[in-house]
Structures are given as structure tokens and as C-alpha cells.
Amino acid sequence: MTYIAKPKFHHPGLPKNELGFTHRDYEGKVSTLCAGCGHDSITASIIEACFELSIEPHRVAKISGIGCSSKTPDYFLGNSHGFNSVHGRMPSVLTGANLANRDLIYLGVSGDGDSASIGFGQFAHAIRRGVNMAYIVENNGVYGLTKGQFSATADRGSKSKRGVTNTDNAIDLVAIALQLGASFVARSFSGDKTQLVPLIEAAITHKGASFIDVISPCVAFNNHTGSTKSFDYVREHNDAVNRLDVITGRAPITVDYAPGTVQVVEQHDGTRLALRKLDADYDVHDRLAAMAFLQKHAAKGQVVTGLLYVDPEADDLHTHLNTVEQPLNTLEAKDLCPGSAALEKFNASLR
Amino acid sequence: MKPTDIAAPDYFHKVVDCQWACPAHTPVPEYIRLIAEGRYSDAYMINWKSNVFPGILGRTCDRPCEPACRRGRVEKDPVAICRLKRVAADYKDDVSHRMPKPAPKNGKRVALVGGGPASLAVARDLAPIGYHCVVFDQDPQAGGMMRTQIPKFRLPNAVIDEECNYILNLGIEFVGGTRIDSMKKLLSENFDAIFVGSGAPRGRELEIPGRKEAAKNIHIGIDWLSSVSFGHISQIGKRVIVLGGGNTAMDCCRTARRLGGESVKVIVRSGFEEMKASPWEKEDALHEDIPILNFMVPKAFTHDNGKLTGVTFEKVKAEYDAKGRRNLVPTGEADETVPCDDVLVAVGQENAFPWIERDNGIEFDKWDMPKVDPKTMASSNPKVFFGGDAAFGPKNIIWAVAHGHDAALSIHKMLSGEDIKERPLPEVTISSQKMGIHEWSYDNDISGDKRFRVPHREKVIALKDIKAEVELGFDPKLGFAEAQRCLNCDVQTVFASQLCIECDACVDICPMDCITFTENGEEADLRTRLQAPAKNLTQDLYVQDGLKTGRVMVKDEDVCLHCGLCAERCPTGAWDMQKYLIDMTNAGTPCQQPARSAA
Ligand SMILES: Cc1cc2nc3c(=O)[nH]c(=O)nc-3n(C[C@H](O)[C@H](O)[C@H](O)COP(=O)(O)OP(=O)(O)OC[C@H]3O[C@@H](n4cnc5c(N)ncnc54)[C@H](O)[C@@H]3O)c2cc1C
Ligand SMILES: Cc1ncc(C[n+]2csc(CCOP(=O)(O)OP(=O)(O)O)c2C)c(N)n1
Ligand code: SF4
Ligand code: SF4
Ligand code: SF4
Ligand SMILES: [Mg+2]
Numbered sequence: 050m051t052y053i054a055k056p057k058f059h060h061p062g063l064p065k066n067e068l069g070f071t072h073r074d075y076e077g078k079v080s081t082l083c084a085g086c087g088h089d090s091i092t093a094s095i096i097e098a099c100f101e102l103s104i105e106p107h108r109v110a111k112i113s114g115i116g117c118s119s120k121t122p123d124y125f126l127g128n129s130h131g132f133n134s135v136h137g138r139m140p141s142v143l144t145g146a147n148l149a150n151r152d153l154i155y156l157g158v159s160g161d162g163d164s165a166s167i168g169f170g171q172f173a174h175a176i177r178r179g180v181n182m183a184y185i186v187e188n189n190g191v192y193g194l195t196k197g198q199f200s201a202t203a204d205r206g207s208k209s210k211r212g213v214t215n216t217d218n219a220i221d222l223v224a225i226a227l228q229l230g231a232s233f234v235a236r237s238f239s240g241d242k243t244q245l246v247p248l249i250e251a252a253i254t255h256k257g258a259s260f261i262d263v264i265s266p267c268v269a270f271n272n273h274t275g276s277t278k279s280f281d282y283v284r285e286h287n288d289a290v291n292r293l294d295v296i297t298g299r300a301p302i303t304v305d306y307a308p309g310t311v312q313v314v315e316q317h318d319g320t321r322l323a324l325r326k327l328d329a330d331y332d333v334h335d336r337l338a339a340m341a342f343l344q345k346h347a348a349k350g351q352v353v354t355g356l357l358y359v360d361p362e363a364d365d366l367h368t369h370l371n372t373v374e375q376p377l378n379t380l381e382a383k384d385l386c387p388g389s390a391a392l393e394k395f396n397a398s399l400r
Numbered sequence: 401m402k403p404t405d406i407a408a409p410d411y412f413h414k415v416v417d418c419q420w421a422c423p424a425h426t427p428v429p430e431y432i433r434l435i436a437e438g439r440y441s442d443a444y445m446i447n448w449k450s451n452v453f454p455g456i457l458g459r460t461c462d463r464p465c466e467p468a469c470r471r472g473r474v475e476k477d478p479v480a481i482c483r484l485k486r487v488a489a490d491y492k493d494d495v496s497h498r499m500p501k502p503a504p505k506n507g508k509r510v511a512l513v514g515g516g517p518a519s520l521a522v523a524r525d526l527a528p529i530g531y532h533c534v535v536f537d538q539d540p541q542a543g544g545m546m547r548t549q550i551p552k553f554r555l556p557n558a559v560i561d562e563e564c565n566y567i568l569n570l571g572i573e574f575v576g577g578t579r580i581d582s583m584k585k586l587l588s589e590n591f592d593a594i595f596v597g598s599g600a601p602r603g604r605e606l607e608i609p610g611r612k613e614a615a616k617n618i619h620i621g622i623d624w625l626s627s628v629s630f631g632h633i634s635q636i637g638k639r640v641i642v643l644g645g646g647n648t649a650m651d652c653c654r655t656a657r658r659l660g661g662e663s664v665k666v667i668v669r670s671g672f673e674e675m676k677a678s679p680w681e682k683e684d685a686l687h688e689d690i691p692i693l694n695f696m697v698p699k700a701f702t703h704d705n706g707k708l709t710g711v712t713f714e715k716v717k718a719e720y721d722a723k724g725r726r727n728l729v730p731t732g733e734a735d736e737t738v739p740c741d742d743v744l745v746a747v748g749q750e751n752a753f754p755w756i757e758r759d760n761g762i763e764f765d766k767w768d769m770p771k772v773d774p775k776t777m778a779s780s781n782p783k784v785f786f787g788g789d790a791a792f793g794p795k796n797i798i799w800a801v802a803h804g805h806d807a808a809l810s811i812h813k814m815l816s817g818e819d820i821k822e823r824p825l826p827e828v829t830i831s832s833q834k835m836g837i838h839e840w841s842y843d844n845d846i847s848g849d850k851r852f853r854v855p856h857r858e859k860v861i862a863l864k865d866i867k868a869e870v871e872l873g874f875d876p877k878l879g880f881a882e883a884q885r886c887l888n889c890d891v892q893t894v895f896a897s898q899l900c901i902e903c904d905a906c907v908d909i910c911p912m913d914c915i916t917f918t919e920n921g922e923e924a925d926l927r928t929r930l931q932a933p934a935k936n937l938t939q940d941l942y943v944q945d946g947l948k949t950g951r952v953m954v955k956d957e958d959v960c961l962h963c964g965l966c967a968e969r970c971p972t973g974a975w976d977m978q979k980y981l982i983d984m985t986n987a988g989t990p991c992q993q994p995a996r997s998a999a
Contacts (some may be wrong), residue, residue, distance in 0.1 A: 052838045056846035056961055058474050060913045060932040073911075085903040085971025093908040240902060268903065268971045280901050284949065 055079045067103035075099050075106065077127035082117055087239035087265030087280075088187045092124045094242050095156070095185075098249035099126060102297060104154065110146055111156040114139040114168060117194045118160035118187035118265070137168025140175035140184075144366070147180050150376035151367050154253060155182035162192040165201035165220045172222070176258050177229040181365035183252040184260045186222055187239070189267035190278035197270025208275030221347065223357060226260040227340050232363030233259035234339070236354045238283050239266065243292075248356060250295040254320040257363035264352065283352055290331040290342075290355040294323040316361045324356060333359050401923050401943045401952070406894065409828050412980040414940060415957050416889045418481055421468035423802035425826070425984045426450040428465060428481055429890045433842065435487055436883035438876070441495050443488035448495075448566070450984065452521045452801050453546075455559045458486025459871065460550055462678065462796040470889055473936070474912075474959050477851035479885045480874075487879035489559070502571030506530030508815050511591040513580050516544020517797045518788025519597035520567045521804025526811065527570040529988030534591075535572060538579035542568060544599055545789075546797060548626040549648075551655050552867045583756040583784075593783055593811045596756075596770075597800070600789035604748035606643060610701030614708035614743075618701060621652045621746030628655055628866075637741025640664045641711055643698055644746035645675035650682065652744040653690045658866040665738065666692045667711070669728060671718055684870070687856075688863065693738075697728065702737055710739040749794040760784075769793070776820045777807035785810060805986050812987035824985040833891055833964070833977040840977060842891050844964040847884040888962045891979050895953055897946035899974035906966035906975055907931065912959045915966060920945065920952045930956055 063071040075096040106128035113119035115136035134142040143157045164172040190203040201220045226234050233255040237245040252259035266272045272279045297320050314322040339358045346353045414420050418428040434443035447454035461482045469478030512519035515537035523533040542564045603620035627633040640661040642653040645668035656664045672694045696713035716728040761781035763771045772786045787803030810820040833840045855872045862870045907915045913932035927934040939958040967975040
């Protein structure tokens with residue numbers, strides 16, 4: 050929480066994107082979260098990703114539930130559409146909005162409590178339906194807003210700030226998302242923007258259900274020894290399988306990797322994902338292997354991060370339902386009421 | 401890069417751009433905060449200690465601080481530092497009781513030649529610690545060119561009197577109307593030290609055809625201005641040409657407008673942009689309907705029967721050679737003769753030391769200037785020191801004051817048997833500004849206001865009275881608003897690696913993208929890898945190592961707003977906002993304990 054408004058002045062040498070905006074133009078209000086909260090870094094990463102992609106802010110809808118994490122849409126993209134829904138209900142509000150207007154970019158922002166506890170069912174259904182969205186969980190292993198109770202993602206055996214050991218098994222949202230058919234799945238860490246920003250860009254440009262689990266330390270209630278979601282623990286146990294660069298438009302791939310170490314994945318909209326493998330055996334197109342890999346490493350106490358699975362040919366819910374192309378609010382009476390001849394024809398087909 | 405040593409007093413001093421640029425190193429942000437608080441007398445005393453003539457400088461300073469001011473890199477215009485100084489002087493209470501008292505004499509006698517700002521600054525520093533200072537001036541009153549050259553419509557006598565008297569009242573012997581004609585003789589009078597603050601009194605001549613024939617109506621600018629000051633001259637012809645493009649030319653033309661000059665023109669050899677006069681001086685001249693014609697080189701004075709009729713000019717243009725040096729070459733156009741009744745020649749100023757014999761152990765260089773050490777102000781005669789315009793040619797008041805401080809310190813050290821080459825470090829008072837989680841003892845909210853203009857007296861009225869001050873100064877309300885534009889650059893961002901958990905909160909909040917955590921590297925390489933490119937090489941990178949990830953924290957000082965948001969968002973207090981109040985060490989302690997700081 051900060052009392053003064055963030056000054057409007059910006060660095061005179063800030064780069065501008067294709068729209069002539071600097072990254073400062075993608076900010077929202079000043080954060081009211083605790084100083085040092087990991088969620089603020091995710092906010093900064095979303096700002097950076099939207100800046101890099103030259104997204105027009107009014108083409109974005111940011112939708113969230115309840116929690117410190119779900120408050121963050123107020124702190125980025127101040128000129129975008131937003132809906133702060135009830136606890137755990139972000140996925141259905143997002144699904145509805147998406148069905149009504151497929152032209153917007155949907156950012157679903159949630160917490161581990163919001164998505165793995167009260168909203169677990171909602172989370173599951175939005176993923177399995179293949180809603181075209183970037184679903185970001187800011188995962189701190191606790192209910193931050195209600196003062197640090199263990200959430201469903203807290204690891205068994207990890208300790209609360211007051212020293213109580215968690216005896217419940219943890220839900221790994223990444224594993225669930227893979228199992229439910231998400232076509233883009235990643236995990237990252239709020240303290241590693243070089244990894245996180247391109248993942249958010251890729252998730253936004255991906256068509257279909259994209260899910261990113263971002264481990265985001267709660268400095269107030271879950272950043273102590275004994276926690277598995279603290280800055281120190283994640284830094285020590287982070288096992289990144291790859292590094293990503295997102296290349297939009299026709300720009301050549303100029304990232305200077307050693308030959309043979311880069312895999313290029315081309316997505317529906319033409320963006321290319323240049324993946325530098327850190328783990329030679331890891332295949333981002335193999336859903337089953339990914340699930341096994343995750344389990345194996347989790348058992349060793351490692352936190353696997355990076356782009357874990359992508360299906361660049363995926364479809365989304367609109368394709369499955371064969372819905373109209375246009376946003377519903379642009380449909381005219383003549384589209385909705387094609388006349389009695391058409392009705393006759395339709396009735397005839399049912400006889 | 402190596403971790404920055406912030407214990408070196410220069411490191412944070414440089415961050416306070418204005419104070420670093422001020423020759424006397426006035427603690428600018430400290431006095432600006434006091435003005436914002438309405439503590440004008442305290443603000444005045446801080447200035448008085450550093451620059452000796454706050455009221456005078458608040459009207460006339462060349463303000464090297466302003467082009468340096470960080471605000472000018474963040475938006476269009478710097479803080480109006482100079483005119484804020486005047487606010488302190490204008491609205492202070494009676495401060496005479498806060499001045500040092502005449503001290504019991506220590507038995508050492510110092511002679512000061514000339515009663516200008518340089519000598520007065522020396523006397524101001526030495527008298528309160530017991531030196532018997534004898535100031536000789538050929539003029540009846542003290543003040544030097546501040547009194548004789550600077551027109552009264554820019555600097556009223558009352559201000560000069562007040563500030564000269566604060567010094568003369570320290571128990572100084574002022575010997576007016578006495579010209580020193582021989583250094584040899586002065587040396588024989590057994591003074592313990594001699595300070596030469598005799599200025600650069602000679603106006604440069606313009607030897608072109610017609611100069612002698614039309615001499616009656618051709619005047620040397622600085623002599624003419626002092627004659628105006630002394631009341632010997634009170635009128636001039638209707639059509640006046642001022643030759644030259646420096647501040648003297650600007651004073652000449654504006655004075656001429658007030659003494660009957662109806663059509664006054666400034667004509668310069670160079671281009672308008674390269675003129676030596678400060679931009680604000682040019683602006684004021686233009687505002688008084690004085691055209692400035694450029695790229696015209698005077699070739700001859702035309703005259704008829706011993707009466708000046710005009711000046712003939714060759715038209716030139718600027719051409720740049722391979723080395724980027726400018727040459728003025730004729731355009732080939734016909735020469736132009738501009739008719740006029742009087743000409744004021746303001747083409748430069750020179751030193752002259754006819755009264756210093758060349759066999760006194762004071763060495764002179766090939767330009768016939770004394771050899772002076774720029775740090776100690778000592779000449780090659782260990783007893784004789786120089787300062788002000790006499791030392792290195794014409795400069796300005798604030799440099800004269802800075803020289804005065806340095807020379808006084810040297811004299812004090814020499815007469816205390818110390819090595820004058822060893823200069824003391826400044827006194828640095830460090831105080832954390834933290835009051836609560838989001839509370840600081842300075843106002844960290846950043847004002848978005850543009851620079852405020854100083855109100856001027858209405859032109860018709862101003863032009864009628866040569867003594868009517870043109871600038872009216874900020875009133876307290878405007879002064880407050882302008883003071884709020886200051887970024888408090890002396891409240892430093894101080895980083896403690898051992899507390900940092902690398903959560904990026906400071907990086908994310910910083911409005912200016914100053915902070916980066918990254919792998920270490922050479923400076924040139926680091927500068928390209930920061931949140932925002934650090935292209936201003938005059939501004940330092942603040943580097944600290946000792947982080948858990950092995951990275952370094954790099955802060956580009958260039959455009960930091962000192963808003964304290966980094967410290968406010970830091971969960972562990974790794975960032976703190978600490979005021980570094982830097983006080984130059986002068987000879988002795990010239991005033992009572994400095995006013996309690998704003999903190
Ligand atoms: C027209 C004009 C306008 C200016 N405007 C500004 C301005 O706006 N702001 C600014 O900062 N600067 C200005 N300056 C420059 C400034 O006045 C000088 O740089 C400054 O006064 C130098 O101080 P000083 O103490 O070295 O010498 P001076 O002020 O020149 O004082 C020297 C004194 O020594 C006396 N003297 C000289 N020789 C002898 C001798 N042999 N015996 C006894 N007495 C002697 C002189 O009479 C004089 O009083 C201006 C200069 C001119 C000419
Ligand atoms: C229906 C309902 N049940 C319970 C709550 C209380 N509540 C508010 S936030 C929260 C948990 C939020 O946890 P998470 O999504 O992890 O967010 P964090 O604050 O950790 O970022 C709970 C249980 C509520 N607001 N609404
Ligand atoms: S309670 Fe935790 S999650 Fe919430 S703002 Fe504070 S640090 Fe962030
Ligand atoms: S903003 Fe204030 S402290 Fe900073 S350089 Fe300008 S006047 Fe000095
Ligand atoms: S004080 Fe801190 S947050 Fe403010 S501009 Fe400077 S570095 Fe950035
Ligand atoms: Mg949580």
C-alpha cells in the first residue's frame with residue numbers, strides 16, 4: 050500500500066511499441082498489496098507482455114475472482130475491460146464473456162485458493178471446454194487475503210508461518226490442467242521475469258485454453274523456512290526445462306542459440322515460439338510424458354518450470370460449438386430473425 | 401563493476417546535481433525544502449553560509465545549477481533554483497542577530513585588494529575567526545562590479561548595501577577611495593597575507609576605422625555602465641547600437657533604453673544561438689523591444705565632421721570545418737551601414753595588473769596573467785593569493801565567492817602552519833527519512849507542475865525608471881509551488897544487499913526504471929542491459945553485490961525522482977531514503993551553528 054500516486058514521469062529513453070506506447074501506458078492503479086508480494090511481479094510481467102505484443106488495451110478483458118491475486122487486475126491495463134467476480138467464479142464469468150464476444154483477449158487471473166479450493170470445479174470445466182483464454186494462477190500456497198491459511202496447493206509436509214505442518218495432499222494445478230486437456234500448460238516463478246514474460250506472451254497468442262501456474266511468494270504469510278513457496282525454496286529447487294522466446298510477425302529468429310538446441314513451434318496466429326531446451330529429453334508436445342516427468346520431479350521436491358506442453362493445432366470452444374463469428378452484440382435483427390421462409394425450411398427439415 | 405563506495409563523500413554529492421554544479425556547493429534542496437515550509441530565514445542562512453550573497457545572487461546569479469538540475473532531464477525545465485533563493489532573501493525576518501559577532505583579533509593582518517565579492521567572501525570567512533582584514537577599494541563603497549556594473553533595475557542598491565554590510569559589520573576595516581598602486585609597497589607593509597580581488601576591470605577595444613574620429617559617441621560598455629551607476633551619465637542618443645553578445649551587451653542595451661534610446665539594437669558577429677549572454681538575459685532584452693541582429697561583423701564607424709553617423713557591417717555566415725570548428729565567412733552580400741547616434745562597445749573584458757611589479761615573486765604567464773593554483777588560489781609568492789575575476793579572467797559572482805572560500809581556507813591554513821594543499825573533506829550529515837511504513841520526513845509526492853514564471857513589472861513603467869527593479873520575484877504562494885517541483889535529490893536511495901530478498905518490488909514500482917538486478921559486467925556493457933538504457937555517461941551507476949543469487953543491484957542515478965517508492969515497496973527495508981546533507985568546510989565556523997535542518 051502506497052499513499053502517493055505513482056508519478057506520471059517516465060524514463061526519457063523508454064522504448065515504444067508498434068502502437069507508440071511505453072510499458073508505462075499498460076499500468077493500472079498503484080498496487081495495494083503488501084510490499085514485496087510476488088503478485089506485483091506478475092502484474093509487472095503481464096504489463097511487459099502486453100507491451101511487447103503491442104496489444105491495444107481496449108481489446109483485453111481481465112477477469113478475476115477473490116483474493117490478493119484476484120485484486121491485481123486493478124494494477125495493470127487500466128484501460129481494459131475488467132470483471133472482479135465472486136470467489137472461485139472467474140472461469141464461468143470468463144466463459145460466458147468469451148462466448149458472447151470472441152474478439153477480445155481473455156486474461157483470467159486467479160489464486161490458488163480461488164482456483165484450487167472454492168473454484169476447483171469451475172477451473173476444471175473451463176479448461177476441459179477449451180475456452181480461448183490465458184488463465185493465470187498466482188500460486189502462493191496460502192489464502193493470502195484471509196491471513197495465510199494453507200490452500201489446496203500447499204505441499205504436504207510444508208510448514209505454516211506459525212510452525213503447523215500441512216497434512217493434506219497438494220493439488221498440482223499443472224497436472225490437472227494437463228489431464229483435462231489444456232492445450233498450453235506452463236509453470237513459472239514471479240521472481241524470474243525473463244522466464245515468465247515470454248510465457249505470458251505465448252499464452253496470450255495461443256488459441257485454446259492456456260494455463261500458467263505462477264509460483265508467487267506471499268511475503269506476509271508464506272516466505273519462511275519450511276515453506277515450499279518461498280523465494281529461497283523456489284530459487285533452490287527450480288528446475289527449468291526450457292527457455293522461451295516469442296517471435297511475432299515476420300521478424301526473423303535472431304536469438305543466438307547454439308545450433309540444434311532450438312525448437313521452433315509455430316502457432317495458429319503465426320507467432321513462433323523459439324524454445325531453447327535446457328533438458329534435452331523433454332518434449333513439449335508429449336502430454337503423457339509431461340505428466341510423468343512432473344510427478345517424478347515433484348517426488349524429488351523439484352519445481353519444474355518452463356513451457357510444459359503445447360498443442361499448436363488446438364481448437365477452442367467456439368469451434369466445438371460452431372458458433373457465429375461475430376460478437377453477439379453486433380448481431381442485427383435480420384441475423385437473429387432470418388424470416389418466415391427460413392423458418393419454414395428449418396421446420397421442414399425436422400419433419 | 402566494483403561495488404560503489406558510497407562512503408566517498410563525492411558519490412552522493414554528485415547525485416545532488418545542483419549542489420555539485422554550484423561553485424560554492426550550496427545545499428540547494430535543503431534550502432528549497434525550508435522555503436516550502438515557509439522557513440525563509442533558515443533558508444537564507446544556509447545560503448548565506450555557502451554563497452555569502454543570497455539576495456544578490458537570487459537576482460543575478462549565472463545559475464550553473466539550473467542546467468544541471470535533474471528536473472531538466474525529467475521534463476522540460478529545471479527548478480527555478482536561483483529565483484527561489486531570492487524568495488528566501490525577500491521574505492526572511494531580520495537576520496542580523498544570526499550573523500557572527502566580530503571576534504577578538506588573533507593578531508594576524510590580511511590585506512584585500514578590491515572590495516568585490518571575492519575579497520568580501522574572504523573577509524567574511526576570516527574575520528569571524530579573528531583575522532584583522534583590511535579591504536582596499538578605489539571606489540568609495542564596497543561591492544565591486546556588483547555595485548558599479550550590474551544595472552539597478554536588475555539589482556537594487558538596498559540589496560547590495562544589506563549584504564555588504566553583513567560582512568563589513570564583522571569588524572572589517574574598509575578603506576574606500578584608496579587605490580593600491582604598488583604591490584611592492586603593500587608587501588612592505590607587513591601584512592601576514594595578501595588577497596588580490598581586483599577584478600577584470602578593462603573593457604576590450606574595437607580598433608576599426610573611424611574609432612578615433614567618432615570617439616565622442618563611442619563608449620566602452622563597462623566604463624559607460626559604471627558612469628551610469630555613479631550618476632555621471634544620464635542620457636544617450638535616440639538611436640543606439642550595442643556591439644557584442646555577452647551579458648554586458650544585454651545590460652548596455654537595456655540601460656540605453658532607459659536613458660533615452662528609442663531605437664536600440666544589439667548587433668553580434670556570431671549567430672543568435674551562440675551568443676554568450678544567458679538565454680534569460682536575451683529574452684529580457686527582446687521583451688524590451690531591442691532587436692538582436694546576428695552574423696554581422698563591424699568593419700568601420702562612419703562619421704561626418706567628427707560626429708558618428710553609423711556602423712558598417714560585413715555580412716557573414718557560419719561554416720564548420722572538418723574538426724567541427726566554426727568559421728565566420730563572408731556571404732558575399734553587400735555591406736550594410738546601420739545609422740546611429742551612439743555606439744556601446746561590449747566585446748569583452750580583460751585583466752590588467754599595472755600595479756603589480758613583476759619582481760615580487762609573483763609569476764605571470766605568457767598571457768600576462770598571474771600563475772594561480774586553482775585549488776588553493778595561491779600565487780607563486782606564498783603570501784599572495786588571488787581570486788575572482790583577477791585569478792582566471794572574467795567569470796561571475798558565484799565563482800568569485802567560491803574562490804574567496806578557497807583562498808580564505810588557504811590563508812587560514814598557511815597562518816596556522818598547515819599545508820595548504822591538504823583540503824578538508826566536506827561535513828556530511830546522514831539521516832534516515834523514515835517515519836513510518838509510508839511516511840517520510842520529506843515530502844516525497846512528485847509535483848507535476850511546469851516551471852513557474854517570475855512576475856515582471858509592467859514594461860512601460862519599467863522603462864521609465866532606471867532604478868525600478870524589473871523582476872518582482874515570486875510571492876510566497878508561487879515560491880511554494882515552485883519549491884514543490886524540487887526532487888529532493890539529496891535524499892538518497894541507499895541499498896543494503898544483505899537485507900534484499902530479490903522480490904523485484906522496487907524494480908516493479910520504480911516510475912523511472914532506475915533499478916535492475918542482473919549479472920555483473922563491465923560498465924559499458926551493464927549500461928546497455930538495464931531496465932532502461934543508461935545513456936547519460938555523466939551520471940553514475942550505483943552497484944551493489946552480495947545478493948543471494950549472485951547477481952548485482954544496479955541503479956542508474958540519472959533520472960531518479962527520489963520519490964522513495966522503492967523504499968516504500970521494499971518488504972525488508974533493504975532500500976532506505978537517507979538525507980545526505982553536505983556542507984563544505986570553510987575557514988573556521990563563520991556563522992552560528994547552522995539552522996536546524998528540515999528533518
Ligand atoms: C556589465 C556586467 C554585468 C554583470 N552581471 C553579472 C551578473 O548578472 N551575475 C554575475 O554573477 N556576474 C555578473 N557580472 C560579473 C561580476 O560582476 C564579476 O564576475 C564579479 O563582480 C567579480 O568579482 P571580483 O570580486 O573578482 O571583482 P570585482 O567585482 O570586479 O571587484 C573588484 C574591485 O576591485 C577594485 N580594484 C581594482 N583594482 C584595484 C586597485 N588596484 N586598488 C584598489 N581597488 C581596486 C575595483 O574598483 C572593484 O571594486 C557582470 C559583469 C559586468 C561587467
Ligand atoms: C464465497 C467466499 N468464501 C470465502 C471467502 C473468503 N476468502 C477471501 S479470499 C480467500 C482465499 C483467497 O486465496 P487465494 O485465491 O489463494 O488468493 P491470495 O490472497 O492467496 O492471492 C477466501 C477464502 C470469500 N471472499 N468468499
Ligand atoms: S497477504 Fe500475501 S498474497 Fe496478499 S498481498 Fe500480502 S504478500 Fe501478497
Ligand atoms: S530537482 Fe531539486 S535537488 Fe534535484 S537538481 Fe533540481 S533543484 Fe537540485
Ligand atoms: S526513489 Fe526509488 S522508486 Fe523513486 S525514482 Fe528513485 S529509484 Fe525509482
Ligand atoms: Mg493464494
